[in-house]
Amino acid sequence: MSRVIKWGILGLGKIAHKFVNDLQLVADCELEAVASSSASRAADFADQYGADRFYSNYEDLYTDPKVEIIYIASLNQDHFAHALAAMQNKKAVLCEKPLAINHNQVVELIRCAKTHNTFLMEGLWTRFNPTFEQLEQWIVQGEIGTMRYLNATFSFNGLEYGVDSRLFNPYKGGGSLLDIGIYPLFLAYQLLGMPNSLQASAIKFATGVDVQTALILTYDKVQALLYSSFSHHEDMRATICGEAGEIYLDSRWHETGKINLVKEGKGFSEEFEFLGKGYSYEILEVNQCLREGKLESSKWSLQNSLDLINLMDQVREQIGMKFPME
Ligand SMILES: NC(=O)c1ccc[n+]([C@@H]2O[C@H](COP(=O)([O-])OP(=O)(O)OC[C@H]3O[C@@H](n4cnc5c(N)ncnc54)[C@H](OP(=O)(O)O)[C@@H]3O)[C@@H](O)[C@H]2O)c1
Incomplete structure (x- = not known):
């Protein structure tokens, strides 16, 4: 058995549901905690997918000591702020596409990942199937x-x-x-x-x-x-x-x-x-990178996201x- 990777999910909308269905098919990883701006959405999601904890704000997810990686599933305009805050709290990040809305934001995210020594990847799932x-x-x-x-x-x-x-x-x-x-x-x-x-x-x-x-x-x-x-x-x-x-x-x-x-x-x-819908392959890649202590994927690198x-x-x-x- 490989080291179990403990995931958190931020933003519990349509894509979060699809993603978590695949997360549950991947071995040696767990849904640890979820966070939504809506308390009822967080509670329902945690109940539906068996998350140990749920939060009605994102801060508590950023600082949850048991969460190793946060999947950011909020809307495009918020990816930057949410990924930045997660990494500032030393969390690894898998962020939905697009990683951010422009060049300057992506540069800032890459700088933050390097400063805090955290893993960062854009969720371009097609790349991994x-x-x-x-x-x-x-x-x-x-x-x-x-x-x-x-x-x-x-x-x-x-x-x-x-x-x-x-x-x-x-x-x-x-x-x-x-x-x-x-x-x-x-x-x-x-x-x-x-x-x-x-x-x-x-x-x-x-x-x-x-x-x-x-x-x-x-x-x-x-x-x-x-x-x-x-x-x-x-x-x-x-x-x-x-x-x-x-x-x-x-x-x-x-x-x-x-x-x-x-x-x-x-x-x-x-x-x-496919294993599930296909999000499983980016999840497998992230799990592997984290177990190997990598800070970025060689299959979809930070330079790739910047380009x-x-x-x-x-x-x-x-x-x-x-x-x-x-
Ligand atoms: N990889 C893929 O196949 C795929 C497919 C579809 C979308 N996406 C990407 O996934 C992201 C989310 O898309 P989605 O379709 O899941 O969106 P969605 O269901 O409309 O919303 C996702 C979450 O964003 C937050 N949100 C919604 N409306 C908001 C508002 N007015 N102000 C602030 N936050 C708001 C909510 O988070 P809370 O639960 O915290 O309130 C919501 O649960 C987008 O970046 C999109 O590009 C990827």
Whole structure:
């Protein structure tokens, strides 16, 4: 048996429920305590998932001596303050994406992690799932030859949630780019690195945040066409083409268990059965890092998070989107 990692969760909304279901499937870790701004939400959550303690404020979670790592599941605009406070109390942090809303905040978080010698990772869960590992392996093995083209999208009809949804609220770090456009950008960045150039075009919602954004990232030999939207449904496959073959990630590509390789006219698929929904793989990575005393993951490093937010800052500059709190 490995050392048991004791988790706390801050912010008990939709994603916290999905995450904790997977946490319970991972061996040698426990849900120790949870915190919400609502006492009843904290009590109900603790009861539902068997947390030892619950708090109706975040401070008590930051200072709970038995909690080793805090999963920050609050809204985008609060990730910075919550991650900062957790690390100042010497807690390791797994923070939901985006790690923060801009470059300056991410730099400050990285500085804080180094000052307090604490582990910090952005919860880009797709990075850790077996389908993504297979994709990387095929590319490294040269299965599709020199890469030439990548296409990835992320869209759903968020208009159904109404104008008051956090999705459209600039004070809550809203807009499709930070919420879901981060996934296609992550895919291009992880496979290709920083582009030589980036062109962005957006359609704005009445509140000023982007309701849909299209991007072209240009590399020496590759173009990546990326897109995110809150204004319509789409089946969300991803395509990666090289001179010698193609790879298709099934719908929805960021969480799929199925990946397809086509070369010389022949198709081949790999299908993975996930442990839970797939958050389990980032949890396994964090547990492993903590047991080994690492302060960051080598699979999704702090530099990776910094590069990603730099790309999103560039996009926001081009489309003229500033958050009121910046
Ligand atoms: N990785 C993924 O697959 C995935 C999927 C969806 C979302 N996310 C990310 O997860 C985070 C949370 O998203 P969610 O869908 O779970 O959001 P949510 O359910 O709307 O809210 C999450 C928590 O944020 C706090 N909150 C809600 N409204 C607030 C307000 N007006 N002011 C201050 N705090 C407020 C509440 O914390 P308390 O319980 O403490 O009151 C709430 O429980 C976001 O950063 C999002 O980008 C990730």
